[in-house]
Amino acid sequence: DVKVTQSSRYLVKRTGEKVFLECVQDMDHENMFWYRQDPGLGLRLIYFSYDVKMKEKGDIPEGYSVSREKKERFSLILESASTNQTSMYLCASSFSDPGLYGYTFGSGTRLTVV
Amino acid sequence: QKEVEQNSGPLSVPEGAIASLNCTYSDRGSQSFFWYRQYSGKSPELIMFIYSNGDKEDGRFTAQLNKASQYVSLLIRDSQPSDSATYLCAVNYGQNFVFGPGTRLSVLP
Numbered sequence: 001d002v003k004v005t006q007s008s009r010y011l012v013k014r015t016g017e018k019v020f021l022e023c024v025q026d027m028d029h030e031n032m033f034w035y036r037q038d039p040g041l042g043l044r045l046i047y048f049s050y051d052v053k054m055k056e057k058g059d060i061p062e063g064y065s066v067s068r069e070k071k072e073r074f075s076l077i078l079e080s081a082s083t084n085q086t087s088m089y090l091c092a093s094s095f096s097d098p099g100l101y102g103y104t105f106g107s108g109t110r111l112t113v114v
Numbered sequence: 115q116k117e118v119e120q121n122s123g124p125l126s127v128p129e130g131a132i133a134s135l136n137c138t139y140s141d142r143g144s145q146s147f148f149w150y151r152q153y154s155g156k157s158p159e160l161i162m163f164i165y166s167n168g169d170k171e172d173g174r175f176t177a178q179l180n181k182a183s184q185y186v187s188l189l190i191r192d193s194q195p196s197d198s199a200t201y202l203c204a205v206n207y208g209q210n211f212v213f214g215p216g217t218r219l220s221v222l223p
Binding site for chain 2: 031033040041042043045048050058090096097098099100101102103104105106107108
């Protein structure tokens with residue numbers, strides 16, 4: 001089975017802290033994605049990556065950065081956490097043509113910023 | 115702006131009935147369409163996808179696509195309480211997807 005693993009299920013951080021969310025996939029997928037999901041707003045794309053060391057901004061990149069040093073690992077960084085970044089963060093991965101088989105999602109990280 | 119619309123629900127159906135979930139999309143260039151199920155507090159899981167006009171069946175699930183009307187639907191036959199979840203419609207645009215807001219389905223015993 002394809003597995004996408006997010007390092008933390010629940011996380012509580014203080015305002016202003018630098019936060020790292022890690023995502024690892026074990027199926028040699030080329031593409032990796034970070035979404036946040038909020039009630040009433042649905043899934044919103046933060047950043048995505050098609051290959052190692054490359055990244056593209058999604059719809060809501062402000063306040064976030066990403067790193068992809070290895071094909072299997074895609075990290076989301078909150079440079080200075082704020083309360084409006086309290087959310088469920090979902091990592092996903094796919095083959096180079098996601099239209100064929102869709103995404104596989106990780107189990108999510110529920111981040112609370114206090 | 116590529117948009118995917120769904121009724122937010124909740125859609126309530128009695129156990130054993132057919133649940134019908136609908137989705138419309140704005141871009142005629144879309145090629146593939148996916149349905150994900152998301153239980154409360156969990157991540158989305160893929161249940162079906164469809165590329166061609168018409169129906170595609172998988173067990174109790176049937177996906178229907180009408181590209182001319184830019185409409186895709188998911189039917190769940192013999193609905194069970196375990197089908198109670200939010201169903202997300204996702205439309206593929208190149209390397210990415212646009213997700214609808216989801217329809218919350220409640221199957222009443």
